[in-house]
Amino acid sequence: MASQQATAMTSIEESKPTVPLDAATVRFCGDSGDGMQLAGSQLTNTSALVGNDVATFPDFPAEIRAPRGTKAGVSGFQIHFASRKIFTPGDRVDALVAMNPAALITNLPDLVPGGVLIVDANAFEKRGLELAGCGSNPLEDGSLDGYQVFQVEVTKLTRAAVKEQGLSTKEADRCRNFFAMGLVFWLYDRPLEPTQRFIVEKFGRRPAVAEANRLALQAGYNYGITTEAFTSRFSVDPARLPPGKYRNITGNQALAWGLLAASKLSGCPLFYGTYPITPASDVLHELAKQKKFGVRTFQAEDEIAAITAAIGASFGGAMAVTGTSGPGLSLKTEAVGLAVMTELPLLILNVQRAGPSTGMPTKTEQADLNQALYGRHGECPLPVLAASSPADCFDVAIEAWRIAVRFMTPVLVLSDTYLANGSEPWRIPSTAGLDPIAVRHPEAAHDGEPFRPYVRDEWLARPWALPGTPGLMHRIGGLEKQDITGAVSYDPANHQHMVELRARKIANVARHAPPQRVEGPASGKLLVLGWGGTYGALATAVRRLWERGAPVAHAHLRYLYPLPANLGELLQRYDRVLVAELNLGQLRTRIRSEYLVDARGLNKVTGRPFTVGEVVDAIEKVLEEE
Amino acid sequence: MKTDAAPSAKKPSPNDYASGQDVRWCPGCGDYAILAQMKKTMASLGIPREKLVFVSGIGCSSRFPYYMNTYGIHSVHGRAPTVATGLKVVRPDLSVWVITGDGDGLSIGGNHLIHAIRRNLDINIVLFNNRIYGLTKGQYSPTSPLGKVTKSTPLGSIDNPLHILSVAIGCEGTFVARTIDVNTKHLGMVLQRAAEHRGTSFIEVYQNCVVFYDGAFEYATGRDTRDETTLELEHGKPMIFGKNRDKGIRLNGLEPEVVTLGNGITEDDLLVHDERAAEPSLAYLLSRMRQPEFPEPIGVFRAVDRPKYDELLNRQIDETIAAQGAGDLDRLFNSGDTWTVE
Numbered sequence: 008m009a010s011q012q013a014t015a016m017t018s019i020e021e022s023k024p025t026v027p028l029d030a031a032t033v034r035f036c037g038d039s040g041d042g043m044q045l046a047g048s049q050l051t052n053t054s055a056l057v058g059n060d061v062a063t064f065p066d067f068p069a070e071i072r073a074p075r076g077t078k079a080g081v082s083g084f085q086i087h088f089a090s091r092k093i094f095t096p097g098d099r100v101d102a103l104v105a106m107n108p109a110a111l112i113t114n115l116p117d118l119v120p121g122g123v124l125i126v127d128a129n130a131f132e133k134r135g136l137e138l139a140g141c142g143s144n145p146l147e148d149g150s151l152d153g154y155q156v157f158q159v160e161v162t163k164l165t166r167a168a169v170k171e172q173g174l175s176t177k178e179a180d181r182c183r184n185f186f187a188m189g190l191v192f193w194l195y196d197r198p199l200e201p202t203q204r205f206i207v208e209k210f211g212r213r214p215a216v217a218e219a220n221r222l223a224l225q226a227g228y229n230y231g232i233t234t235e236a237f238t239s240r241f242s243v244d245p246a247r248l249p250p251g252k253y254r255n256i257t258g259n260q261a262l263a264w265g266l267l268a269a270s271k272l273s274g275c276p277l278f279y280g281t282y283p284i285t286p287a288s289d290v291l292h293e294l295a296k297q298k299k300f301g302v303r304t305f306q307a308e309d310e311i312a313a314i315t316a317a318i319g320a321s322f323g324g325a326m327a328v329t330g331t332s333g334p335g336l337s338l339k340t341e342a343v344g345l346a347v348m349t350e351l352p353l354l355i356l357n358v359q360r361a362g363p364s365t366g367m368p369t370k371t372e373q374a375d376l377n378q379a380l381y382g383r384h385g386e387c388p389l390p391v392l393a394a395s396s397p398a399d400c401f402d403v404a405i406e407a408w409r410i411a412v413r414f415m416t417p418v419l420v421l422s423d424t425y426l427a428n429g430s431e432p433w434r435i436p437s438t439a440g441l442d443p444i445a446v447r448h449p450e451a452a453h454d455g456e457p458f459r460p461y462v463r464d465e466w467l468a469r470p471w472a473l474p475g476t477p478g479l480m481h482r483i484g485g486l487e488k489q490d491i492t493g494a495v496s497y498d499p500a501n502h503q504h505m506v507e508l509r510a511r512k513i514a515n516v517a518r519h520a521p522p523q524r525v526e527g528p529a530s531g532k533l534l535v536l537g538w539g540g541t542y543g544a545l546a547t548a549v550r551r552l553w554e555r556g557a558p559v560a561h562a563h564l565r566y567l568y569p570l571p572a573n574l575g576e577l578l579q580r581y582d583r584v585l586v587a588e589l590n591l592g593q594l595r596t597r598i599r600s601e602y603l604v605d606a607r608g609l610n611k612v613t614g615r616p617f618t619v620g621e622v623v624d625a626i627e628k629v630l631e632e633e
Numbered sequence: 634m635k636t637d638a639a640p641s642a643k644k645p646s647p648n649d650y651a652s653g654q655d656v657r658w659c660p661g662c663g664d665y666a667i668l669a670q671m672k673k674t675m676a677s678l679g680i681p682r683e684k685l686v687f688v689s690g691i692g693c694s695s696r697f698p699y700y701m702n703t704y705g706i707h708s709v710h711g712r713a714p715t716v717a718t719g720l721k722v723v724r725p726d727l728s729v730w731v732i733t734g735d736g737d738g739l740s741i742g743g744n745h746l747i748h749a750i751r752r753n754l755d756i757n758i759v760l761f762n763n764r765i766y767g768l769t770k771g772q773y774s775p776t777s778p779l780g781k782v783t784k785s786t787p788l789g790s791i792d793n794p795l796h797i798l799s800v801a802i803g804c805e806g807t808f809v810a811r812t813i814d815v816n817t818k819h820l821g822m823v824l825q826r827a828a829e830h831r832g833t834s835f836i837e838v839y840q841n842c843v844v845f846y847d848g849a850f851e852y853a854t855g856r857d858t859r860d861e862t863t864l865e866l867e868h869g870k871p872m873i874f875g876k877n878r879d880k881g882i883r884l885n886g887l888e889p890e891v892v893t894l895g896n897g898i899t900e901d902d903l904l905v906h907d908e909r910a911a912e913p914s915l916a917y918l919l920s921r922m923r924q925p926e927f928p929e930p931i932g933v934f935r936a937v938d939r940p941k942y943d944e945l946l947n948r949q950i951d952e953t954i955a956a957q958g959a960g961d962l963d964r965l966f967n968s969g970d971t972w973t974v975e
Contacts (some may be wrong), residue, residue: 052970055970055972056970056972057972058974118827155971157634201970217736218805219722245974247974248974249974250974250975251973251974252967252971252973252974253965253972253973253974254966254969254970254971254972255970264962264965264966267960267965268962271962276723278722278723280719297959297960298949298950298953298964299950299953299954299958299959299960300959300960300962301950301954301959301960302950303722303723303946303950304949305718305719305722305946307715307718307748308744308745308748309744311712311715311745312712312715312718312744312745312748315708315709315712315715315716315719316715316718316719316722317718317719318708318716318719318775319688319706319708319715319716319717319718319719319721319723320719320720320722320723321719322686322704322706322716322720323719323720323723323724323727324723324724325719325723341709341710342709342712344709345708345709349706352842379926435966435967435971436966437963438962438963438966457653474683474684474686474704474720474724474727475683475684475704475724475726475727476683477681477683479683480652480682480683480702480703480704481705482652482687482698482699482701482704482705482706482707483705483706483707484689484698484705484706484707485691485707485708486707494654495654495699503899510928536839539808
């Protein structure tokens with residue numbers, strides 16, 4: 008597609024050389040109203056469509072419209088596209104597009120020395136510089152000397168390009184992101200066609216706006232062709248991904264689609280009870296659209312109602328799911344206990360964000376692990392699983408529901424902001440190839456005997472008897488139950504028995520789960536242990552070190568509770584264990600207490616994911632010891 | 634009747650609805666009468682036991698589901714309406730009953746109660762109001778009168794009490810009623826009307842706690858006082874009360890007033906009850922009538938039709954499937970921009 012586009016262009020373009028790259032990282036940044044997320048997602052989609060592997064990192068403030076032009080309002084979208092398999096959005100950016108001074112100031116430290124810097128020169132006037140707190144104009148004071156700076160009059164050129172459409176100045180300025188996109192598309196030899204199609208779909212009902220955006224996009228592209236400032240451009244060839252059909256997918260979309268798939272595979276209609284919360288709300292938005300799959304979404308009055316409604320739906324035989332982020336999970340905690348006590352299948356999704364309290368709602372963190380493992384009263388174990396990449400959210404959702412119904416238990420699924428908003432290519436599965444999820448409901452009984460809701464099968468799961476079934480009437484609830492009969496019981500020995508039984512049942516999940524795998528040497532000097540959304544950074548760092556012959560292995564946990572059955576033995580095979588996580592050492596503490604391993608930590612709580620560089624440095628430091 | 638299932642061939646007896654678990658309320662508790670009337674009502678309506686689900690929160694009243702030989706969930710404090718919501722939304726075929734109390738439903742669970750009522754799910758909510766916390770042994774509740782001396786209010790309660798029927802009507806509840814535990818005939822009538830209503834039925838039951846607030850409603854139950862202190866509402870009938878049926882409620886401007894019949898005042902001057910009034914103003918006015926200024930109304934304050942949440946939610950799904958066909962996951966996954974790697 009890229010070459011077709013190029014041949015259609017003028018000879019001027021052909022006269023500019025193209026420099027092949029094996030990967031590039033680009034970041035758009037501007038005001039939160041500048042459409043940077045849209046620009047980033049268009050470049051992502053287009054790069055995916057030309058066959059690159061992609062990884063993205065949208066980064067935006069919690070305020071929908073922070074004061075315009077200030078540093079607080081800066082929104083960014085970073086995309087890494089490559090001709091090889093990649094796992095992260097890149098540590099630093101090769102090209103930075105800054106729509107105003109505040110965006111430039113806040114993002115410049117991430118631009119590589121000598122990197123491409125495109126700025127909207129029109130935004131660097133007195134007011135814009137003041138809002139950004141600039142004492143002098145960075146375009147003039149020499150502070151950008153180490154970069155390839157392209158001062159482009161984006162605002163002026165965009166207004167001129169869309170003049171014929173009769174838009175107000177404000178409306179015309181909303182097309183600036185398309186101009187910037189057009190220029191970047193030219194710079195990296197990307198086709199315009201997918202974005203042109205997007206413009207028709209998104210703005211088709213407002214023809215003047217659609218046409219203006221199309222013109223701005225084209226004007227940006229043509230600017231790259233014609234201006235003498237750009238003497239060359241870049242290309243990134245398609246990646247050699249495993250054969251198949253692909254699409255780009257975000258973590259939240261994959262989570263929602265995984266739920267749809269699990270519902271179909273199990274034959275249980277999906278009920279999603281939730282209360283809006285960043286960054287989990289997109290799961291609700293996605294599912295609310297899917298009514299034709301029989302999905303019932305319930306936007307409850309609060310977090311507690313969301314989970315308790317899901318418990319009611321589970322009792323009724325639905326695939327019951329509640330989704331939230333950390334503060335919401337805190338509110339749901341008591342009800343999670345009810346689900347454990349009543350032994351009903353339920354999925355609890357926690358798309359983690361930086362806490363505690365309201366914390367930094369749009370930033371990523373893995374600091375809810377202790378909450379997931381321990382945050383309940385009483386002896387209250389439940390399986391905890393974590394997704395490792397945006398696409399992996401799909402598989403984790405299915406696996407979690409498989410466990411929930413097999414063991415009759417709530418299952419907690421951990422995602423995070425980085426996975427939720429980030430995206431990567433997803434090899435589209437055929438649903439015929441996905442394993443069905445067996446669900447059994449006891450049939451009607453006519454023997455007049457009281458139903459026994461707490462008898463157990465070989466995995467210690469109790470039966471899921473549905474209201475409406477004659478002869479199986481029974482009551483469940485939060486009070487301790489007598490084993491087998493389910494009658495309320497205060498018998499001391501029974502309580503001891505039931506507490507241990509529930510613990511044994513959840514421990515059985517480890518026997519059911521696949522053994523923990525390791526990437527790299529099966530034994531040796533160092534094992535890097537991680538979990539959840541840090542997979543990309545750790546996997547990339549370890550691969551980089553392999554190229555240098557470093558003796559390091561990587562194990563990434565999906566099962567946080569119970570821990571994999573072979574994990575203790577696996578940890579013993581390495582001289583050192585480095586637990587890398589975006590918290591102050593929650594998994595490390597658990598590993599140390601469970602296995603008496605002298606694990607050390609790589610920890611970070613800045614609201615941002617690990618960079619590959621800092622993981623590499625940490626590993627090298629450990630390897631250099633002795 | 635709320636269930637789609639046909640009644641079983643053999644007419645069930647109230648005893649068929651007893652779970653056999655020992656009932657552990659205090660001797661003399663008003664809850665016994667409610668339990669008995671519930672079993673009787675279910676039997677007379679012939680609702681199959683397997684189609685019934687009783688959902689409760691925490692408190693004395695919330696033990697109720699254990700005593701019914703039906704399906705049941707004894708959930709967390711205050712949240713029964715939400716559990717019922719999730720259940721009813723996925724299982725509209727079931728007859729779902731929420732059993733709650735003044736602490737469970739109005740204090741810790743107040744939020745859920747108002748949202749359940751405004752959504753108008755096709756469920757029934759029975760609130761046992763005994764004006765005290767019983768299970769936690771005698772603290773004041775949101776319905777305790779001002780000045781009530783309890784363990785937690787040794788100098789008297791300073792909380793203005795909540796009048797839940799005013800709240801239920803404010804939420805535009807489609808079925809709002811009040812009855813009294815010992816008035817078994819009236820209680821049975823109200824439960825039956827609630828069962829027959831489509832939409833959220835909300836019933837406040839004056840219920841006596843013999844241990845922590847004995848006699849809270851003695852004025853409304855005592856043989857000598859009840860006719861003067863309560864007003865039995867009947868649709869289309871003038872509001873008359875009193876042992877000699879010689880008193881009535883008349884509207885004076887926007888305010889109700891008690892009048893004595895005779896001396897030129899006739900039944901024609903009295904307010905006539907209209908439970909089906911589209912506007913909830915009359916029902917609200919009735920909910921404000923309290924002792925000692927007024928007799929307290931019992932019966933059905935309001936019974937109107939309004940779309941039901943569970944029905945609307947499921948209809949959106951049905952209509953989408955009818956218009957677009959059932960969802961195809963493979964089609965969804967392959968929609969939009971895709972590319973193939975050879």
